[in-house]
Amino acid sequence: xxxxxxxxxxxxxxxxxxxxxxxxxxxxxxxxxxxxxxxxxxxxxxxxxxxxxxxxxxxxxxxxxxxxxxxxxxxxxxxxxxxxxxxxxxxxxxxxxxxxxxxxxxxxxxxxxxxxxxxxxxxxxxxxxxxxxxxxxxxxxxxxxxxxxxxxxxxxxxxxxxxxxxxxxxxxxxxxxxxxxxxxxxxxxxxxxxxxxxxxxxxxxxxxxxxxxxxxxxxxxxxxxxxxxxxxxxxxxxxxxxxxxxxxxxxxxxxxxxxxxxxxxxxxxxxxxxxxxxxxxxxxxxxxxxxxxxxxxxxxxxxxxxxxxxxxxxxxxxxxxxxxxxxxxxxxxxxxxxxxxxxxxxxxxxxxxxxxxxxxxxxxxxxxxxxxxxxxxxxxxxxxxxxxxxxxxxxxxxxxxxxx
Amino acid sequence: xxxxxxxxxxxxxxxxxxxxxxxxxxxxxxxxxxxxxxxxxxxxxxxxxxxxxxxxxxxxxxxxxxxxxxxxxxxxxxxxxxxxxxxxxxxxxxxxxxxxxxxxxxxxxxxxxxxxxxxxxxxxxxxxxxxxxxxxxxxxxxxxxxxxxxxxxxxxxx
Numbered sequence: 001x002x003x004x005x006x007x008x009x010x011x012x013x014x015x016x017x018x019x020x021x022x023x024x025x026x027x028x029x030x031x032x033x034x035x036x037x038x039x040x041x042x043x044x045x046x047x048x049x050x051x052x053x054x055x056x057x058x059x060x061x062x063x064x065x066x067x068x069x070x071x072x073x074x075x076x077x078x079x080x081x082x083x084x085x086x087x088x089x090x091x092x093x094x095x096x097x098x099x100x101x102x103x104x105x106x107x108x109x110x111x112x113x114x115x116x117x118x119x120x121x122x123x124x125x126x127x128x129x130x131x132x133x134x135x136x137x138x139x140x141x142x143x144x145x146x147x148x149x150x151x152x153x154x155x156x157x158x159x160x161x162x163x164x165x166x167x168x169x170x171x172x173x174x175x176x177x178x179x180x181x182x183x184x185x186x187x188x189x190x191x192x193x194x195x196x197x198x199x200x201x202x203x204x205x206x207x208x209x210x211x212x213x214x215x216x217x218x219x220x221x222x223x224x225x226x227x228x229x230x231x232x233x234x235x236x237x238x239x240x241x242x243x244x245x246x247x248x249x250x251x252x253x254x255x256x257x258x259x260x261x262x263x264x265x266x267x268x269x270x271x272x273x274x275x276x277x278x279x280x281x282x283x284x285x286x287x288x289x290x291x292x293x294x295x296x297x298x299x300x301x302x303x304x305x306x307x308x309x310x311x312x313x314x315x316x317x318x319x320x321x322x323x324x325x326x327x328x329x330x331x332x333x334x335x336x337x338x339x340x341x342x343x344x345x346x347x348x349x350x351x352x353x354x355x356x357x358x359x360x361x362x363x364x365x366x367x368x369x370x371x372x373x374x375x376x377x378x379x380x381x382x383x384x385x386x387x388x389x390x391x392x393x394x395x396x397x398x399x400x401x402x403x404x
Numbered sequence: 405x406x407x408x409x410x411x412x413x414x415x416x417x418x419x420x421x422x423x424x425x426x427x428x429x430x431x432x433x434x435x436x437x438x439x440x441x442x443x444x445x446x447x448x449x450x451x452x453x454x455x456x457x458x459x460x461x462x463x464x465x466x467x468x469x470x471x472x473x474x475x476x477x478x479x480x481x482x483x484x485x486x487x488x489x490x491x492x493x494x495x496x497x498x499x500x501x502x503x504x505x506x507x508x509x510x511x512x513x514x515x516x517x518x519x520x521x522x523x524x525x526x527x528x529x530x531x532x533x534x535x536x537x538x539x540x541x542x543x544x545x546x547x548x549x550x551x552x553x554x555x556x557x558x559x560x561x562x
Contacts, residue, residue, distance in 0.1 A: 044530075047474070250529055259475050261507050261528045308508035308524030366502045 054122035071202030082151030103337030107149035114337035130280030136200035158191035238383025256323035266355035273317025461486035
């Protein structure tokens, strides 16, 4: 088709322009690397650069320092829970890259999902494995009241924040005096939402710093030999597979190594696929705390986020593509924690031998068994390990006087 | 194939300069003096008129931004030429090799004169996409009517 051909040329030309470096001016090391990757692989590598700055118009205090300080205190505050023993950090432990090291989370009871890491969660398009929340602040309200997670409730949370001297001082700095004119119920709801927004201001700063892989990509842009040497040769082979032949980039792309959308990667299961994203969309649209609801600070922006969402049967069995930064440190893996190690994950992608039988009517064919040999598996693993950034800075750790 | 009839008077009057400009790769917008909402800058590449399956209509479009970015929202403006009718348009993206479509349902707003704005498009994966445009209209048959349907598919490499 002529039209297609000419547009492809345009697209490639546009991509080449952004390759940045003119090959004549680069050193031999860069030349050798450039020759190693196809144009498409190269463009995909460069698209991982520059983690965007998070923002959330539906949360006025998202960038506010006072809200951050309140959020930090709340994140480590066990009294938000029904039994006074669980904080957000009980499951999202900063010493474990904001996760719990368990296959399935355990709060007041065992939860049927694996705890995701909070690294870069502020950059997610949707929160939760099924994407049932559209902001960090609306997300944060759910575990507090979830009977199996923290088992708290908004009335007690509001009461705690408004009466505990330390929390109250932080609250006043962030939000000013609590509304007087409202009924007790409305006040509780208002303060509960503010708790969510403060937690989001804290989580908004849980961002990964540059990794050896990022330094390498920066070298691809500048030609700097030191940067180019940041990635070891095995990881470079892994990167080539990841962004090429192995097709991982189809879903894991961009700075987060995630398309931020939902797919079925054919994990082992019994019976029909779970409702997953299909149910997630339904819950998102009816969530009273979504971005277009009365508690949003920018209803218009919230509407825009939800405006075009669709809900289709094929979303059953589809879970959110996790970002892969720091993935080597956040085992176990997947929404149900089914794989204990990266080796097991890669084995799955390689053989799909544990995948449920595909039905003839199933039109999904994104995933093919990669049939990786031993050295390819090692290379992919080395690449995933190169995505590890330094541990969280102390400003994100518990305040010194906290006992969590 | 019959040359398409222009949908409206205005379009017919301006038909010739428009087509000339198209040949130059310039934008539809530059044909009309004043700026209308959703019409893009001069020089923006336009996917040329392509016939629908029944050959009744001709459809062309341009994206904003261009080229279509991976996994970021974009808009398109569509022009439809053909017999006068109260058209309803549906636009969707599809990945034939993966057997799935977009994660969103875009919104189509008629801008008049056979022009439509499509908001909320998102191609979340790299690869071969189809931009599918479905047209539907009512055809009156004396005291009853039938719904007619037509479509055109554009291939887009992301």
